[in-house]
Amino acid sequence: MKETFRRISPWLVTVLVLAFLLVACETDDDEEDEDDYESVAIEVVTDQLYDLAIGEQIGIVRFRQKKGATGARVEGICSLESLSRFPDQRVDVRLELLNQDAARDEWEPVEWVQDTNEHTFYFIIPLVETIPVILNFRLLVYQYIYAGDDEYTLDDDTTADDDTTDDDTGDDDTGDDDSTDDDTGDDDVTDDDTGDDDDDDDTAPEPDKTFEAEAVYLFIVNEGQPGTGD
Numbered sequence: 729m730k731e732t733f734r735r736i737s738p739w740l741v742t743v744l745v746l747a748f749l750l751v752a753c754e755t756d757d758d759e760e761d762e763d764d765y766e767s768v769a770i771e772v773v774t775d776q777l778y779d780l781a782i783g784e785q786i787g788i789v790r791f792r793q794k795k796g797a798t799g800a801r802v803e804g805i806c807s808l809e810s811l812s813r814f815p816d817q818r819v820d821v822r823l824e825l826l827n828q829d830a831a832r833d834e835w836e837p838v839e840w841v842q843d844t845n846e847h848t849f850y851f852i853i854p855l856v857e858t859i860p861v862i863l864n865f866r867l868l869v870y871q872y873i874y875a876g877d878d879e880y881t882l883d884d885d886t887t888a889d890d891d892t893t894d895d896d897t898g899d900d901d902t903g904d905d906d907s908t909d910d911d912t913g914d915d916d917v918t919d920d921d922t923g924d925d926d927d928d929d930d931t932a933p934e935p936d937k938t939f940e941a942e943a944v945y946l947f948i949v950n951e952g953q954p955g956t957g958d
Contacts, residue, residue, distance in 0.1 A: 766794040768943040770808070770869060776937040777871060778813050786810075789867050789943045797951035800853040806867065807846045818843040819869055823851060826864040826944075830856055842869075853949060860950045867943045872935035 770787040772780045780786070787808035793800065804823070811817040821842050825835040832855040840849065853863070 764793055766791040766945060768867075768945050770806075770867065770941050770943045772939075772941045774938055774940045777873065777939040780813075780939075786869070786941050789945070791945055791947075794946070795948035795950055796853065798853055798855050798859075798949055799952065802851055802853060802947070804849050804851070804867075805846060806842060806849065808842060808869070809845070811843065811845060814871060816843075819871055821847070822868045822870070823849065824866055824868065825854070826866050827862075830858075830861050830863055832857060853947060856949050856952075857954055859952060859954050860948060863947045863949060865945045865947060867945065869941040871939040873937040874933060875936040 767788055767790045769785045770789060772782055772784045772786060775782070787806065789807070790805045792803040792805075796802075806821060808819070811819065818841055820839070822837050822839045824837040825831060828834060835854045838849055838851045840847065856863070
């Protein structure tokens with residue numbers, strides 16, 4: 729019996745050591761992967777619609793990467809705890825770059841309408857002016873209500889407007905002198921409204937009521953060439 733135990737023990741010890749090393753390596757890999765993740769709470773910053781408290785968490789956004797090179801493709805997962813508070817169980821979401829001056833060119837926001845509790849999105853890290861640099865992204869969950877919504881969506885053009893197609897997306901006026909236009913406050917010699925929004929102040933209308941929740945995410949650009957990328 730003792731002889732048998734002597735023959736088995738070295739093999740048993742070897743198996744146990746190998747098993748321990750395998751588990752340790754897997755644990756290290758998991759820890760390294762977790763180090764690359766960045767999870768940020770989505771918290772209410774203003775609410776005139778749903779009676780939520782300022783600072784209340786309504787979800788979480790998880791980014792798969794928090795540092796890397798210009799041109800990196802980053803995956804994000806936006807998780808909202810409940811969509812039932814929003815009309816039709818859907819809400820607008822936008823990812824925007826707050827410090828645009830750090831990027832070489834203007835970075836266009838990534839936008840979507842979220843109608844499920846979890847939504848996966850992707851975005852590209854832009855070329856930057858200096859390396860290293862911290863890019864400050866904000867994920868914004870929002871709902872805007874305008875006073876008299878219809879007036880911002882339809883142009884009634886009832887008084888001798890020469891628009892041939894009343895679609896408000898492409899005003900085909902070539903020389904609108906506003907003398908017979910029904911816009912109430914535009915006396916421009918040539919109509920410079922880009923969106924033909926009937927306010928004729930050339931600015932977007934302010935919402936009457938607002939809901940916003942945000943998560944701020946920092947990405948460290950530590951690779952690539954300033955202004956040119958990889």
